[in-house]
Amino acid sequence: FEPISVGIAIGAASALTGYLSYTDLYCRFAECCREEQPLNASALKQELEEKLFGQHLATEVILKALTGFKNNKNPKKPLTLSLHGWAGTGKNFVSQIVAENLHRKGLKSNFVHLFVSTLHFPHEQQIKLYQDQLQSWIRGNVSACASSLFIFDEMDKLHPGVIDAIKPFLDYYEQIDGVSYRKAIFIFLSNAGGDLITKTALDFWRAGRKREDIQLKDLEPVLSVGVFNNKHSGLWHSGLIDRNLIDYFIPFLPLEYRHVKMCVRAEMKARGSAVDEDIVTSVADEMTFFPKDEKIYSDKGCKTVQSRLDFH
Ligand SMILES: Nc1ncnc2c1ncn2[C@@H]1O[C@H](COP(=O)(O)OP(=O)(O)OP(=O)(O)O)[C@@H](O)[C@H]1O
Incomplete structure (x- = not known):
């Protein structure tokens, strides 16, 4: 190999990797649109x-x-x-x-x-x-x-x-x-x-x-x-x-009592508190369920769980 062309090659490669890592670095702090980024x-x-x-x-x-x-x-x-x-x-x-x-x-x-x-x-x-x-x-x-x-x-x-x-x-x-x-x-x-x-x-x-x-x-x-x-x-x-x-x-299915309880637990964990099953049950019990006779589905889904939890 000719020393000059090797030097040029190394220079080009390092410029390229330098550029790539600069882009990577830049995108770590600023937001970049990376169209080709695969979905995990x-x-x-x-x-x-x-x-x-x-x-x-x-x-x-x-x-x-x-x-x-x-x-x-x-x-x-x-x-x-x-x-x-x-x-x-x-x-x-x-x-x-x-x-x-x-x-x-x-x-x-x-x-x-x-x-x-x-x-x-x-x-x-x-x-x-x-x-x-x-x-x-x-x-x-x-x-x-x-x-x-x-x-x-x-x-x-x-x-x-x-x-x-x-x-x-x-x-x-x-x-x-x-x-x-x-x-x-x-x-x-x-x-x-x-x-x-x-x-x-x-x-x-x-x-x-x-x-x-x-x-x-x-x-x-x-x-x-x-x-x-x-x-x-x-x-x-x-x-x-x-x-x-x-x-x-x-399609999103209507949520049942057990799902509402799961939402309460998730919300408690998200707030960094220990899961207290008594509170989970009382929040779920405060929700209203339909149809009138069977009372299976929560009529607001998990929507008011967060605000109800504030009262406990
Ligand atoms: N299936 C679910 N699993 C876990 N959490 C849920 C679920 N459904 C609702 N939640 C919780 O309840 C909150 C409110 O639900 P969300 O806003 O997604 O309802 P929505 O279907 O968009 O309702 P709407 O049609 O009234 O806009 C969510 O932020 C989430 O915390």
Whole structure:
């Protein structure tokens, strides 16, 4: 080897590793959008299994959807997940877990955006303005980070006109005005179909069958008839369904007494206190359950557990 070319090679290599470690170092402190960063599927699985109670279907589908999408180097469209279920069953909670597994800072990340219909798009007269703002917001954010995550809460209360504004981004286009949306992820949350999911869960319970035996195929036909074909359930006016722009419908089952207790225990641990079973029982007993006769499901899910715990 010629000493000069070896020197150049070493110089180039060290410059390169120097540059790489600088980037690594930089991203450790500042937030970087790392589109190609693989999803740690086993960490996500473990987190869902440990923290999300009573939602075997949601756990399974979310894992499958995210690992499939993140492993695909060349997705043909952005990933769209539609989460359905009764209040307080974990839809926002799961979105937060997903956000943290995709972008280190979770909901605080610059690449994760949460919209709440009644908060961000409250006035029907302003639809045109919301449409323009939302489109340029999504365009700007996906240009800055292709793997941006957008979460729309209260989707069933969102005006169809606003949904129309996001529709083009969810479609199979390679690019729109020079921007590709194919690596982005959209999560929609709604209570639509919650009553039908509850009815199926109740039918299983009444038939003496295990909750964990409920399969996606038991719920899909129910949801499709009840929600997707119901022209009055806001979301579906939009044609998102007709055009097959939603990749996965994810049902959240209503939570039982034992799940509420699990939520109380988790909250106590999160607060750093020892789990006191007497308190766990009294908090769970204060919740209200339906239907009137059987009293199986918590009507607020785990939603008021945290505030109730403050009184004990
Ligand atoms: N299945 C669950 N497993 C563990 N914790 C849960 C679960 N469901 C709810 N929780 C707890 O209750 C809190 C409230 O739930 P969350 O906000 O996720 O409900 P939601 O389904 O989004 O309700 P809504 O439809 O009213 O917005 C969560 O922050 C979490 O602490």
